[in-house]
Amino acid sequence: MSGAAGVNIWRQPAQVWAVAFACVIAFMGIGLVDPILPAIAESLQASPVETELLFTSYLVVTGLAMLFTSWISSRIGTKATLLVGLGLIVVFALLCALSGSVDAVIGFRAGWGLGNALFISTALATIVGAASGGSAAAIILYEAALGLGIAVGPLLGGILGEISWRGPFFGVVGLMAIAFIAVTVLLRGADEKRVPVPLSAPFRALRQPALAVLAVAALFYNIGFFVLLAYSPFPLKFGAMGIGLTFFGWGVALAVTSVWVAPVLLRRLPRSTAMMLVLPLLALDLFAAAIVVGSPAALVACIIVGGLLLGLMNTILTESVMEATDLPRSVASSAYSAVRFLGGAAAPPIAAALAAAFGASVPFVFAGISVLISALTILIGRGALARIDGHEADAAEEAVAVLMGDAG
Template sequence: MQVWAVAFACVVAFMGIGLVDPILPAIAESLQASPVETELLFTSYLLVTGLAMLITSYISSRIGAKATLLIGLTLIIAFSLACALSGSVDAVIGFRAGWGLGNALFISTALATIVGAASGGSGAAIILYEAALGIGIAVGPLLGGLLGEVSWRGPFFGVAVLMAVAFIAIAVLLRTPGEKREPVRLSAPFRALGRPALAVLAAAALFYNIGFFVLLAFSPFPLGFGAMGIGFTFFGWGVALAITSVWVAPILTRRMPRTAVLMLILPLLAVDLLAAALMVDSPAGLVVCIVIGGMLLGIVNTVLTESVMEATDLPRSVASSSYSAVRFLGGAAAPPLAALLWHLYGAAVPYLCAAASVLIATVIIALGRRVLAPVDARELQPADEAAAVLVGDAA
């Protein structure tokens, strides 16, 4: 039961990735906010999530997994309620930042907790976790669309209620007797970026994430759909991303070196973004590009994070923390920048810039292949492969 409690909380946490997407136009209209201001909902969330990733391993290694999970859930409940009750876009932006802190604390601890609490072996626990991830990513935009049809405040209230249920379940059911804690130094994630292989991957991920979040956060505006239409569109995006991250990416990396997979899929993503630019005035064409983009993003997310785990001999929690902090900077910058470019030059330009950014990520990987040799030489264990899915998709 304690495993199911954490898995349920994971589903709700992953819903938060796409929950806001369907209500972005409604928020802009109701709060009289510009698209640039509205896109800052992603920026504040991602920026704080990324920075918080630098300290989550330090915190959880000292207070334990259960306490970290409960603190993260408490913050998400409090700040999602605050978002729902806000009367200005500035307030929602600020409260989304607090939500990002809670999400970082929760997500960074969830997989280890599920594996540690499972009685059926780590393999079964990982399958359960991956199922929770896929359901959450796919259902989030759909739930956001359904509740958003009633009011833009609906999705925020919905998250608060579901997370409150998850909090009670974990508080009552999760037990961590004899939990081993190995304190992590606060400076560890900062020092990790001095490793050349990790620095190359983090730089590539920064530019790649610009493409990711232009597709995710900007697309609701040129689509021109209502909340339900945007919800169904990104439901398809989420299903595609979950399938390729959990199943397709491991198949490819068993047949090809990881750097080769990245150098194959990243240019395809750039082509997809270019197609989105060309079809930006066709809602049907843009929907197709969004769903195909989800397929490609799922592969890159997982393979990039697998590469981070194998690039150095650092503890994997430390390596993933430092990498995530850098890549989220790209995600934080992309949404308002895309909205500004749209306002100045037209709806196609953000997608063109996103395609160029993804190509820069490809060049960084190509130039850094020499220092990335360990990435192609090692094979992940199943638990580590699941951890790659976790960090890759918890944006």
């Protein structure tokens, strides 16, 4: 990213800003519903397990769709893929806002996940192709949009959630509609000729030992990620604004380490070593959360520390995927992301069920053990990962890694 030194990244064509704005809104969707989970449970008379399925339906569909987005976009073009994705998000966010039952919201969140997968799978390529100042400047813009979206999503969800649990969904409808119009009017020249990608490519990719090891490690890591994100609002017992502010801090911490700290760490340590350092620290943080779950202030501290560690792992893991095989990076990322999101999809309802059966601390223990399994997977499979420690990813490759790995 140092390649952007001396380049004014803020002087960009209007079409770049249109896609970057849409990226911010898309990534806001990751944490937008977090502050309103307790309110949805109360208003729609839903159990915590049912409420957590809002994450599950979204992540299952996003993950499965990732297996097919490269096939779709290589045939209909980037602009069409972006607009279909944005249009689906607008429609399904509106349906969520108008829903009268938790089952309906769960179903419509699945449609939202499909739209998000289509959009984020092509947004970075569009920005890189249209930005002035080279790929490094485009990457900085994209990462800034990603970090801003992850941080602002919970905050906006908290503000609008104080009015009604429907408020955040209506907010997304308005913002995404603006993004849709902006991309329609301003995005030109994005539909260059593409080479069709075989439908089977991501499935074949998972036969590669290195990619399989990283995908399994990411699956268990993502359980820890989404227990922290999706379950924590319940034991905090804050209102929507309090939860929103807590996860705004979490998002800022995640963005800072992902964009600035992880590259510094990786200049000093091999990628596999860095993962085996950060994963046990994350597990310790989750075990600490289990111990202090009855103290809101201490739990908030664990959530923020978790954000710092999650930001490191997101970048390290996804960069590793980029270097693990000779496969096209979009194919490797799609296969990896699909498996990873399955862990995220399973974690929230399992956590809620464990809390109901055994107490509020047990989900964090479950998350910590899952993260340790992730570390053990890297340790056992390190022989297959020798390649990731011997390659330096260039700036464009690092950005693709962040795109696919942090989309969930």
